[in-house]
Amino acid sequence: MKPSYKILQKDKKTKARAGIISTPNGDIETPIFVPVGTQGTVKAVDPKQLREMGAEVVLANTYHLHLRPGEDLIKKFGGLSKFMSWNGPTMTDSGGFQVFSLGVGKEGGGVKFLRDDPKERNTDDPKPRLNKITEEGVTFQSHLDGSTHKLTPESSIDIQEKIGADLIVSFDDLESPKYDYEETKKSLEMTNRWEIRSKNAHKRKDQLLYGVTHGGPFRDLREESARFVDENFDAIALGGAHLSKTNLYEVVDWTTDVVTSEKPRHLLGIGEVDDLFEGVERGVDTFDCVIPTRIGRTGFFFISPPSGNMKNRFRTDIDKPQFVKDMKPLDPNCSCYTCQNFTRGYIHHLFRAKELLSYNLISLHNVHFLVNLTKDIRKSILEGNFKELKKKWLM
Amino acid sequence: MKPSYKILQKDKKTKARAGIISTPNGDIETPIFVPVGTQGTVKAVDPKQLREMGAEVVLANTYHLHLRPGEDLIKKFGGLSKFMSWNGPTMTDSGGFQVFSLGVGKEGGGVKFLRDDPKERNTDDPKPRLNKITEEGVTFQSHLDGSTHKLTPESSIDIQEKIGADLIVSFDDLESPKYDYEETKKSLEMTNRWEIRSKNAHKRKDQLLYGVTHGGPFRDLREESARFVDENFDAIALGGAHLSKTNLYEVVDWTTDVVTSEKPRHLLGIGEVDDLFEGVERGVDTFDCVIPTRIGRTGFFFISPPSGNMKNRFRTDIDKPQFVKDMKPLDPNCSCYTCQNFTRGYIHHLFRAKELLSYNLISLHNVHFLVNLTKDIRKSILEGNFKELKKKWLM
Numbered sequence: 129m130k131p132s133y134k135i136l137q138k139d140k141k142t143k144a145r146a147g148i149i150s151t152p153n154g155d156i157e158t159p160i161f162v163p164v165g166t167q168g169t170v171k172a173v174d175p176k177q178l179r180e181m182g183a184e185v186v187l188a189n190t191y192h193l194h195l196r197p198g199e200d201l202i203k204k205f206g207g208l209s210k211f212m213s214w215n216g217p218t219m220t221d222s223g224g225f226q227v228f229s230l231g232v233g234k235e236g237g238g239v240k241f242l243r244d245d246p247k248e249r250n251t252d253d254p255k256p257r258l259n260k261i262t263e264e265g266v267t268f269q270s271h272l273d274g275s276t277h278k279l280t281p282e283s284s285i286d287i288q289e290k291i292g293a294d295l296i297v298s299f300d301d302l303e304s305p306k307y308d309y310e311e312t313k314k315s316l317e318m319t320n321r322w323e324i325r326s327k328n329a330h331k332r333k334d335q336l337l338y339g340v341t342h343g344g345p346f347r348d349l350r351e352e353s354a355r356f357v358d359e360n361f362d363a364i365a366l367g368g369a370h371l372s373k374t375n376l377y378e379v380v381d382w383t384t385d386v387v388t389s390e391k392p393r394h395l396l397g398i399g400e401v402d403d404l405f406e407g408v409e410r411g412v413d414t415f416d417c418v419i420p421t422r423i424g425r426t427g428f429f430f431i432s433p434p435s436g437n438m439k440n441r442f443r444t445d446i447d448k449p450q451f452v453k454d455m456k457p458l459d460p461n462c463s464c465y466t467c468q469n470f471t472r473g474y475i476h477h478l479f480r481a482k483e484l485l486s487y488n489l490i491s492l493h494n495v496h497f498l499v500n501l502t503k504d505i506r507k508s509i510l511e512g513n514f515k516e517l518k519k520k521w522l523m
Numbered sequence: 524m525k526p527s528y529k530i531l532q533k534d535k536k537t538k539a540r541a542g543i544i545s546t547p548n549g550d551i552e553t554p555i556f557v558p559v560g561t562q563g564t565v566k567a568v569d570p571k572q573l574r575e576m577g578a579e580v581v582l583a584n585t586y587h588l589h590l591r592p593g594e595d596l597i598k599k600f601g602g603l604s605k606f607m608s609w610n611g612p613t614m615t616d617s618g619g620f621q622v623f624s625l626g627v628g629k630e631g632g633g634v635k636f637l638r639d640d641p642k643e644r645n646t647d648d649p650k651p652r653l654n655k656i657t658e659e660g661v662t663f664q665s666h667l668d669g670s671t672h673k674l675t676p677e678s679s680i681d682i683q684e685k686i687g688a689d690l691i692v693s694f695d696d697l698e699s700p701k702y703d704y705e706e707t708k709k710s711l712e713m714t715n716r717w718e719i720r721s722k723n724a725h726k727r728k729d730q731l732l733y734g735v736t737h738g739g740p741f742r743d744l745r746e747e748s749a750r751f752v753d754e755n756f757d758a759i760a761l762g763g764a765h766l767s768k769t770n771l772y773e774v775v776d777w778t779t780d781v782v783t784s785e786k787p788r789h790l791l792g793i794g795e796v797d798d799l800f801e802g803v804e805r806g807v808d809t810f811d812c813v814i815p816t817r818i819g820r821t822g823f824f825f826i827s828p829p830s831g832n833m834k835n836r837f838r839t840d841i842d843k844p845q846f847v848k849d850m851k852p853l854d855p856n857c858s859c860y861t862c863q864n865f866t867r868g869y870i871h872h873l874f875r876a877k878e879l880l881s882y883n884l885i886s887l888h889n890v891h892f893l894v895n896l897t898k899d900i901r902k903s904i905l906e907g908n909f910k911e912l913k914k915k916w917l918m
Contacts, residue, residue: 167873168872169873171878171880172879174883175864176860196872196876197868197872201848201868205850205866211868211869213865213869453599469571469608470608471600473600474600474606474607474608477562477592478562480592481562483562483564484879484883485564485567485569487879488569488879
């Protein structure tokens with residue numbers, strides 16, 4: 129079965145839409161937040177807990193899985209979804225973003241991104257080392273053992289076919305945010321050539337292949353990229369994790385104005401609360417981001433309004449002394465397993481004592497929080513009150 | 524309600540018995556293995572997972588909970604069982620074992636125990652420092668911040684009343700295995716005085732207070748201790764974690780021959796597979812031990828016969844290269860959540876990648892393994908084939 133996308137309801141006032149992506153491993157109701165399971169596991173969260181919270185699809189990183197345990201092993205185990213005992217829809221990225229953005233920096237570019245925020249940095253996540261970019265592809269050294277690897281459009285697709293996710297992504301060149309117009313244009317032309325090679329290499333009919341749009345912060349390049357991807361692919365992935373927020377929203381707008389409405393749109397690597405609302409408003413269907421589990425392991429947990437707001441970025445820190453005797457759940461409005469069963473005081477104790485259960489309980493809550501926020505957003509689109517829900521959260 | 528114990532069935536050929544301990548938080552079907560939740564959490568295992576696997580009671584350590592988060596906080600949260608969201612029967616020890624055995628060594632004694640096995644050592648578990656032992660009690664320094672604390676029979680009971688477990692233990696002096704007869708006898712006399720003080724300090728009628736038997740490896744002291752505890756307490760705890768196996772089984776025999784049959788018997792800190800069979804055969808009802816979670820975090824998992832046997836101590840190491848492509852569950856005979864849903868190959872990958880889910884999945888399996896082994900033992904007693912089951916495992 130070939131995955132497909134259908135719009136169920138368009139919002140009257142915005143570009144928001146509620147839809148459904150059908151895949152061989154099940155349906156994905158959109159808009160939806162996609163938890164990231166980098167190495168084939170959403171960090172500190174059990175797949176059963178993911179199912180129980182209503183997660184619809186999990187994204188894993190091709191770069192990490194290629195290096196360990198390897199795509200051949202995953203294929204032998206029946207593909208990613210079975211391998212990790214998730215048994216639902218899955219997605220992989222192309223591996224490009226890791227090779228470029230986590231690397232020591234593209235020659236002449238010096239790529240350093242949002243994720244360098246030390247509060248949210250996963251310090252035990254060593255970086256690959258980027259060696260060389262040619263027309264053929266990218267050579268890099270593994271962060272695990274220093275071994276040399278090459279990623280090309282053909283090899284990225286081959287790896288992703290073996291990993292076997294339902295939704296996969298074309299291999300692209302990642303422009304540096306420091307590039308000027310001419311450099312960005314040159315990078316986009318490389319991306320376009322690589323995307324066509326990705327498309328030509330892709331054989332599996334049961335996978336939906338996303339093209340990726342680029343073009344930095346430049347409107348005409350973004351529009352050119354969007355048209356190119358729309359012409360060649362059935363699904364649109366927006367590359368934007370390295371843009372500032374204002375620019376990000378502009379870029380989304382430029383892109384969704386150009387591409388065919390009846391294709392699913394994924395915003396790569398983005399997932400803050402405000403991004404979800406602003407992205408959906410501009411016509412994005414799916415979002416992936418490591419943020420809920422990454423901040424969860426450092427003790428930060430999401431809170432909903434009125435306690436949660438734009439100023440505190442909808443989060444606070446369980447390590448604070450004020451939570452020692454607090455008998456409330458992490459978020460009093462939350463229906464997750466953690467909030468239905470545990471107090472802030474107990475989780476504060478576990479976190480202070482460095483107990484593994486604390487990382488599980490907080491991460492589970494955070495993933496549930498974003499997944500169910502997008503489910504509420506979907507409901508609001510179906511019921512015609514998306515703008516009201518957005519106002520309630522982002523005022 | 525006062526906890527009580529009832530024998531349901533005695534084995535015809537041995538001293539094994541199947542019984543039931545009734546507590547205000549529910550019934551405990553014995554024999555049963557008791558998972559240890561040192562700091563108010565069974566390491567890396569969720570309380571819901573404990574319920575689902577059929578765990579009957581959880582033991583927490585008074586020493587650790589006293590230092591953090593403190594008994595007053597636990598009391599405020601409704602007691603240990605509610606605090607940790609376990610909502611079933613709980614047990615605490617007296618705190619004495621930690622202060623003595625994990626300390627730098629009793630003056631003149633130099634206590635070093637089995638747990639010094641580096642393979643199983645939880646290296647991130649710093650030790651308290653023992654300062655002084657007097658008739659009144661023990662002074663020690665916290666392993667957390669160096670602060671000075673005193674533990675006496677009265678304070679141990681006060682702490683345990685506030686923590687609020689259903690089954691609690693008298694404060695005792697822990698003899699060194701290096702003590703000669705006279706030193707052991709002197710230590711036992713101190714234990715006896717401390718146990719009477721514990722009993723006098725105990726006010727809560729809804730808790731069952733265990734007396735602890737001591738006397739080192741000396742038969743007459745062990746028998747004297749057993750008679751003393753039997754005269755003064757409704758429940759018998761056997762102190763023996765520092766004895767060699769042969770001697771341990773002798774000591775259990777000497778003790779259970781002396782004490783009243785209709786009282787529950789707990790073997791403190793013991794829980795290897797062979798110990799469970801040998802202990803039950805000699806009339807022990809309950810066992811606690813950190814072993815399933817401690818070895819679980821280092822990648823060792825329990826396996827049942829025929830792969831598991833006395834020689835490999837019913838375990839193997841998930842880190843072994845042979846498991847890379849292994850599509851079998853950890854233990855093909857196991858019905859736990861891990862074994863029903865995950866392969867050795869996947870868990871090997873998670874463990875190599877240092878993913879937190881690996882510690883959860885292996886620890887869950889290990890706890891399930893021992894809990895359900897004791898459930899099978901119980902069933903065999905009720906069905907009259909305990910000896911056959913023991914032979915199947917320990918031949």
